Amino acid sequence: MASGEGLTAMRDEEKALVALCCSVSMSAHRSPSSHFLLRTVSHPFPSAVFAFPASWSVDDWILAGEWGGPFGESEIDACLFPSLRSVGNDVAARVNRAFLRSFQRLLKDSRLQAEVHRALAEKKRIVFTGHSSGGSVSVLAAIWLLEQFFKSDNKDQVFPFCVTFGSPLVGDRVFSHALQRQDWSCCFLHFVSTVDVIPRSLLAPLSSFKQEFQAILHFLCPKSLCFSLNTIGEPLVIFFYSTVLRNALSISCHRACLSMGCTNPLLEVIPGFVKLSPYRPFGTYVFCSDNGLVSLKNPDAILQVLCYSFQLTSKEDLSEVAYRCLEEHLLYEPKIKKCLAMQDVVSMDGLEVIPLCLNDGISDEMQSIETMLEDLQLSVEARLCLRAAGEWENQRLRNQAKIDANYSKIQEALRSLSDYRATCEIRGLGYYDTFKLQKDKEDFDANVRRLELAGLWDEIVEMLRRYELPDNFEGRTDWVDLGTSYRCLVEPLDIANYYRHAKNEDTGPYMVKGRPRRYKYTQRWLEQAHRMPAWSSMESCFWAVVEELCIDSSSSSRPFEEMKDKVLELEKEASMWLSSGKLGKDVLLEESTFVKWWKTLPIQHRLGSCISSFMNGENMAGR
Structure with missing residues (x-):
C-alpha cells in the first residue's frame, strides 16, 4: 500500500489482493479442511494464498501456568525463528504460546511446507492470510518463510506477504523490534475494525477468566447457530469489554508516559506490581471506520489508537457498545468491501502534525486527517499520546544522526x-x-x-x-x-x-x-x-x-x-x-x-x- 502523510491511494491490484484475502479468510472458517485453505490466482499477479481458519477453543488462544502466567507468553522457538531476538539486550522475543503451538502443529501435521515450496517452484508469490486467531497463525507462517529466505541464495524470490483481519496481537516489544531490524515489517498488513474487541483481547489477562472467554469464542464462531446478546448474557459481554478496555488503557498510559520522557521512578516500578500485557503491534495497521481507512506504521501510535478508539463515549450505552465490539468481529467482509470502494486511505504517519482540535482554514489534507480522527473518536488526550509517539520516534532518529x-x-x-x-x-x-x-x-x-x-x-x-x-x-x-x-x-x-x-x-x-x-x-x-x-x-x-x-x-x-x-x-x-x-x-x-x-x-x-x-x-x- 502506498505510504506517506495525508491522503494516499490504494492501487487496484492492492485492493484486489485485500478483497481476495478477506474472502478466502472467511471461507477458511467454513472449509472442511482443519489446517488451511489454498487459493491460487493469476491476477493481479501469480499468487498462492494460504488462509488459516481461526480456532474457537480457548486453549488455542491462551495457555497459562508454566507458559507465562496470565498472558500466556513464552520465548519464541529459536530453531524456527532465529531472527526474533534483540541483539542489544541479548533476549529472545516472547510470543503467545498457544498461537506458536498451533503453528508448530501445522508445520508437523499438514502439507503446508510442501504446498509452499511447490508454489515457490512455480514462481508464485506467497500470501498468508487469516481472520481472528487465523491471522495470528498466518503471521508466524510468514515469518517462518522469511527465515527460509534469509538462508536461501535465491535473491530473485519475492518476499511473502501477510494480510490479517481482526487478528489478536502475537508477540512482545522484542518481536516487533526484530521484524523492524530485519526490514520485514513491510510484509505485514493488518486490518482492524475500529471497535472490534478481539484485536485488543490479549491486552487483558484472559487466563483469569478462561471459562467466560470460551463462551465469547463459542458465539463468535461463524458456525454458531445463534448470536445474540441475550444468549451470551449481558453481564458477561459487559465484563469482557470492560476488562479489555481497562487493561488496554493501563498499557496505553504507561507507554505514553515513557514516550513523553517522564522521569518518575514509579514508571519503572509499576510493571513489578501490576502485570501489564507484553503484546505489542507491528507492521502496517489499517483501521476501518464508517468513513474509510486510516493507516499507521508507528507501533507506539498503533497501540494508542487500539486503546483510545475503543473507549466508550459519554453518549453511548455500555451494553450496546460491548455487544457491538463483539459483533464487529464478524463483519469484516462487508466492511472491507465498503471501505475499498472509497478512493483514499488516510495515512497518519506524520504524527507530529496531528491537530489537537479542528481549526478553520486548515488544508484539505489536514481536514481529511481531522475527519478521520473524529471518526475514530480520538480525544485530545489520545492525540497528545499520538504526538508523543511521533516525537519519540523523531528523537530516536536524532540519536541515530548523532551516532552516524x-x-x-x-x-x-x-x-x-x-x-x-x-x-x-x-x-x-x-x-x-x-x-x-x-x-x-x-x-x-x-x-x-x-x-x-x-x-x-x-x-x-x-x-x-x-x-x-x-x-x-x-x-x-x-x-x-x-x-x-x-x-x-x-x-x-x-x-x-x-x-x-x-x-x-x-x-x-x-x-x-x-x-x-x-x-x-x-x-x-x-x-x-x-x-x-x-x-x-x-x-x-x-x-x-x-x-x-x-x-x-x-x-x-x-x-x-x-x-x-x-x-x-x-x-x-x-x-x-x-x-x-x-x-x-x-x-x-x-x-x-x-x-x-x-x-x-x-x-x-x-x-x-x-x-x-x-x-x-x-x-x-x-x-
Missing part, C-alpha cells in the same frame, strides 16, 4: 590503531605484547585511542539497550562491519590492559567478569547478521584465554592433564583463526606471550599439536 556523525571519527581512530599495530610488528614484539608493556609514547597514544573508542561505543550500546535508536539500526551492515573491525582490533588492547594491571586478581578472569558489554554486543551483532552460531566469533578473546592458561601453567598444583582440554581447544581455534587471517602472524613472534607459554608445554604434546606447523624453525628449536 561519529562514524568517521571511529574509522579514523581505528586507522590510527591499525598503523600502530604495523609499527609494533616492525619493532618485533607484536601488537598485544607491545601495548601491554607500555614503554613508548606510541603505546600511550594507542591507549588514548582505546579509551576514546570505548566512550563512543558504550554510548551506542546503552542506546540500543534502552531502544533509543531506530529498530532498523541493528540491521545496518555498515555498523555491523565497523563494530566487528572495532572488536577485533581493540579488544586485545583491553585484555592487555586488564592483565597488565592484574585486575584478574580482584575481579576474576576477563571472560567471566571483565569483558565489557560493547564487545559482547558487537560479537552478537555479527553473529546475528550472518546467522552464525552463538559464540562462534571469539577470535578477539584469544589473548584472554592465553593469559588464563599462562596463570594455570605457572601454578605448580595444576598438572598439564588438568589443563589439556582447554589447551587443545585453544590450539584448534588458533589454527583456524591463523589460517583464515583472523589472528595476525605477530602472535607467532619469538617474544610473544603465546609462543613463550606454548614452549612450556610437554614436548610430546607439542610434537602432535595441530599448530606445530605454524611455528617457525626458530620457535620449534626451543623445544
Whole structure:
C-alpha cells in the first residue's frame, strides 16, 4: 500500500489482493479442511494464498501456568525463528504460546511446507492470510518463510506477504523490534475494525477468566447457530469489554508516559506490581471506520489508537457498545468491501502534525486527517499520546544522526590503531605484547585511542539497550562491519590492559567478569547478521584465554592433564583463526606471550599439536 502523510491511494491490484484475502479468510472458517485453505490466482499477479481458519477453543488462544502466567507468553522457538531476538539486550522475543503451538502443529501435521515450496517452484508469490486467531497463525507462517529466505541464495524470490483481519496481537516489544531490524515489517498488513474487541483481547489477562472467554469464542464462531446478546448474557459481554478496555488503557498510559520522557521512578516500578500485557503491534495497521481507512506504521501510535478508539463515549450505552465490539468481529467482509470502494486511505504517519482540535482554514489534507480522527473518536488526550509517539520516534532518529556523525571519527581512530599495530610488528614484539608493556609514547597514544573508542561505543550500546535508536539500526551492515573491525582490533588492547594491571586478581578472569558489554554486543551483532552460531566469533578473546592458561601453567598444583582440554581447544581455534587471517602472524613472534607459554608445554604434546606447523624453525628449536 502506498505510504506517506495525508491522503494516499490504494492501487487496484492492492485492493484486489485485500478483497481476495478477506474472502478466502472467511471461507477458511467454513472449509472442511482443519489446517488451511489454498487459493491460487493469476491476477493481479501469480499468487498462492494460504488462509488459516481461526480456532474457537480457548486453549488455542491462551495457555497459562508454566507458559507465562496470565498472558500466556513464552520465548519464541529459536530453531524456527532465529531472527526474533534483540541483539542489544541479548533476549529472545516472547510470543503467545498457544498461537506458536498451533503453528508448530501445522508445520508437523499438514502439507503446508510442501504446498509452499511447490508454489515457490512455480514462481508464485506467497500470501498468508487469516481472520481472528487465523491471522495470528498466518503471521508466524510468514515469518517462518522469511527465515527460509534469509538462508536461501535465491535473491530473485519475492518476499511473502501477510494480510490479517481482526487478528489478536502475537508477540512482545522484542518481536516487533526484530521484524523492524530485519526490514520485514513491510510484509505485514493488518486490518482492524475500529471497535472490534478481539484485536485488543490479549491486552487483558484472559487466563483469569478462561471459562467466560470460551463462551465469547463459542458465539463468535461463524458456525454458531445463534448470536445474540441475550444468549451470551449481558453481564458477561459487559465484563469482557470492560476488562479489555481497562487493561488496554493501563498499557496505553504507561507507554505514553515513557514516550513523553517522564522521569518518575514509579514508571519503572509499576510493571513489578501490576502485570501489564507484553503484546505489542507491528507492521502496517489499517483501521476501518464508517468513513474509510486510516493507516499507521508507528507501533507506539498503533497501540494508542487500539486503546483510545475503543473507549466508550459519554453518549453511548455500555451494553450496546460491548455487544457491538463483539459483533464487529464478524463483519469484516462487508466492511472491507465498503471501505475499498472509497478512493483514499488516510495515512497518519506524520504524527507530529496531528491537530489537537479542528481549526478553520486548515488544508484539505489536514481536514481529511481531522475527519478521520473524529471518526475514530480520538480525544485530545489520545492525540497528545499520538504526538508523543511521533516525537519519540523523531528523537530516536536524532540519536541515530548523532551516532552516524561519529562514524568517521571511529574509522579514523581505528586507522590510527591499525598503523600502530604495523609499527609494533616492525619493532618485533607484536601488537598485544607491545601495548601491554607500555614503554613508548606510541603505546600511550594507542591507549588514548582505546579509551576514546570505548566512550563512543558504550554510548551506542546503552542506546540500543534502552531502544533509543531506530529498530532498523541493528540491521545496518555498515555498523555491523565497523563494530566487528572495532572488536577485533581493540579488544586485545583491553585484555592487555586488564592483565597488565592484574585486575584478574580482584575481579576474576576477563571472560567471566571483565569483558565489557560493547564487545559482547558487537560479537552478537555479527553473529546475528550472518546467522552464525552463538559464540562462534571469539577470535578477539584469544589473548584472554592465553593469559588464563599462562596463570594455570605457572601454578605448580595444576598438572598439564588438568589443563589439556582447554589447551587443545585453544590450539584448534588458533589454527583456524591463523589460517583464515583472523589472528595476525605477530602472535607467532619469538617474544610473544603465546609462543613463550606454548614452549612450556610437554614436548610430546607439542610434537602432535595441530599448530606445530605454524611455528617457525626458530620457535620449534626451543623445544
